[in-house]
Amino acid sequence: MEPSLASYLALSGILFTIGAVGVIFKRNALGMFMCIELMLNAVNLTFVAFSRYYGDTTGQLFVFMVMSVAAAEAAVGLGIIIAFFRNKQSIDVDEASILKN
Amino acid sequence: MVGTALFFLFAGFAIMCAISMVYHKNPLYSAISLVGVFISLSCIYITLAAPFIAAVQILIYAGAIMVLVVFVIMLLNLDDDSGPNRLKYLYTLGGGLGVVLLAQTFFIFYAVMRASNVPSDQTLSAGKTLTIGQAMYTEYLLPVEIVGILLLMAIIGSVMLARRLAQPQLEIVVERESELRNDEQ
Numbered sequence: 032m033e034p035s036l037a038s039y040l041a042l043s044g045i046l047f048t049i050g051a052v053g054v055i056f057k058r059n060a061l062g063m064f065m066c067i068e069l070m071l072n073a074v075n076l077t078f079v080a081f082s083r084y085y086g087d088t089t090g091q092l093f094v095f096m097v098m099s100v101a102a103a104e105a106a107v108g109l110g111i112i113i114a115f116f117r118n119k120q121s122i123d124v125d126e127a128s129i130l131k132n
Numbered sequence: 133m134v135g136t137a138l139f140f141l142f143a144g145f146a147i148m149c150a151i152s153m154v155y156h157k158n159p160l161y162s163a164i165s166l167v168g169v170f171i172s173l174s175c176i177y178i179t180l181a182a183p184f185i186a187a188v189q190i191l192i193y194a195g196a197i198m199v200l201v202v203f204v205i206m207l208l209n210l211d212d213d214s215g216p217n218r219l220k221y222l223y224t225l226g227g228g229l230g231v232v233l234l235a236q237t238f239f240i241f242y243a244v245m246r247a248s249n250v251p252s253d254q255t256l257s258a259g260k261t262l263t264i265g266q267a268m269y270t271e272y273l274l275p276v277e278i279v280g281i282l283l284l285m286a287i288i289g290s291v292m293l294a295r296r297l298a299q300p301q302l303e304i305v306v307e308r309e310s311e312l313r314n315d316e317q
Contacts, residue, residue: 034136034139038143055229056154061159065162065166069150072173079185082258088267089267091184091258098188100282101197106287107290107293109200109204110290122208
């Protein structure tokens with residue numbers, strides 16, 4: 032007895048919701064970054080679940096692609112966070128308001 | 133039966149860790165909770181007959197990306213968050229977005245529940261490293277090459293971003309730049 036496809040999709044949807052709400056609620060850039068990683072993982076779960084239920088390798092291949100893009104995003108994003116911290120001595124995203132007014 | 137029990141165990145652990153990640157103010161606690169999410173998702177991938185993806189999940193996410201994040205947290209040496217002085221409408225916006233996404237999730241759950249679905253028989257070969265590797269280097273060669281170029285760009289970009297250009301150096305660069313422009317005119 033295996034859990035149905037719907038339960039995997041529900042888990043993925045709940046994780047995506049938590050990540051999306053977290054991006055808006057979090058104030059520091061690192062927290063937002065980690066919430067984005069959580070959303071990427073939720074999408075990966077749907078890919079793998081569909082791959083299992085339709086017997087297709089393509090889903091797992093694209094999970095691999097998503098992971099590569101997430102690694103590239105981590106490298107660039109953390110570089111931006113360090114550069115931002117060097118200028119402002121804080122990683123609070125509310126501080127990034129030079130373009131305001 | 134065992135599959136269902138394992139699924140609910142790991143799903144509950146993943147959701148609890150995700151909530152704890154959003155709840156904690158200290159970035160280090162958030163990072164540790166996120167590692168919990170990654171590990172439980174990796175266990176779910178194993179129950180979905182995808183051992184390659186499960187291994188890669190541990191290696192790339194829990195291994196590489198989270199080590200990088202924890203390294204940055206330690207490097208910046210952050211103090212705790214101050215009180216909430218954030219714009220109020222953002223909380224309303226976030227709550228509304230959460231409700232809409234949850235409603236969507238339950239809609240999808242019931243829509244997919246009605247359709248009868250049985251795991252395919254071919255799945256045992258679909259998750260194997262051999263099958264994935266063959267697909268990667270024959271049918272999907274172009275996306276793999278594009279991802280390679282993307283990673284190269286990310287390496288160069290992150291080095292350029294993290295490089296500290298000292299003030300005198302910056303002045304020299306700006307002067308040379310303006311001299312070059314004058315020469316062209």
